Amino acid sequence: MAVLQLLGMKHSGKSTLGSLAARKLGWTFLDLDTLLEAEHPGAHRKTSREIYRELGQATFQHYEAQAATRVALRLASESVVLAWGGGTATNPTAVEALGRQGVLVLLDEKAEVLYERILRGGLPAFLSKDHPWEDFLRLYDERMALMSALTPHRLILGGAGIDRALTQLLEILQGVLHAR
Numbered sequence: 001m002a003v004l005q006l007l008g009m010k011h012s013g014k015s016t017l018g019s020l021a022a023r024k025l026g027w028t029f030l031d032l033d034t035l036l037e038a039e040h041p042g043a044h045r046k047t048s049r050e051i052y053r054e055l056g057q058a059t060f061q062h063y064e065a066q067a068a069t070r071v072a073l074r075l076a077s078e079s080v081v082l083a084w085g086g087g088t089a090t091n092p093t094a095v096e097a098l099g100r101q102g103v104l105v106l107l108d109e110k111a112e113v114l115y116e117r118i119l120r121g122g123l124p125a126f127l128s129k130d131h132p133w134e135d136f137l138r139l140y141d142e143r144m145a146l147m148s149a150l151t152p153h154r155l156i157l158g159g160a161g162i163d164r165a166l167t168q169l170l171e172i173l174q175g176v177l178h179a180r
Contacts, residue, residue, distance in 0.1 A: 002027070002079045003102025004173055007147045009140060010086030010124075011117035012107040013157065013165060020166050021173075022081040030074070031083045032094075035067035036060075048085065053125035061091045068094035075101045087126075087139075089146040103176045104151035105169060111140045113159055 004021060006014040015031050022029035033048040040046050040063055052060040064085060074080060075098070088094050115136050118124060127135045148154070153176060155169055 004081045005104045008107030012109045014083035018083040027079040039063040065093035068097040105153045109157040
């Protein structure tokens with residue numbers, strides 16, 4: 001089975017590119033944030049943003065690790081494109097569960113572009129009201145370093161349109177699969 005895992009910061013295009021790539025390849029698309037939301041018990045299903053804001057980072061990462069453990073079984077048995085959450089690389093249990101199955105590609109977008117996209121949805125819980133830009137830059141540097149250590153494959157987006165980004169992503173995947 002073939003697996004493509006997309007890593008990147010929040011709003012880097014993991015879900016959008018992942019779903020398009022899966023459709024083009026005829027593979028299953030899975031989004032770790034959506035799977036994480038399904039791990040939350042209760043009658044009212046919360047978004048990943050609500051879970052983080054209302055229940056805190058530790059609970060969020062617990063649900064994320066559960067979702068990663070469940071999805072890891074699917075990665076071993078079917079062709080999948082998996083979009084990680086923006087902070088998954090900071091969750092050692094989730095990273096261990098997902099391992100290095102398949103091809104991992106880091107979607108690399110400029111910090112300024114990501115920050116603007118994130119703020120369109122309101123200030124997230126992981127950024128302070130007093131210094132959101134500084135908080136974001138710190139997270140950006142930390143998370144990009146963690147993700148860069150997980151894979152040598154990087155797609156530099158530079159604000160690229162979705163069609164160009166999809167073509168480049170599929171070229172990376174094809175190149176890696178043919179090299180094996």
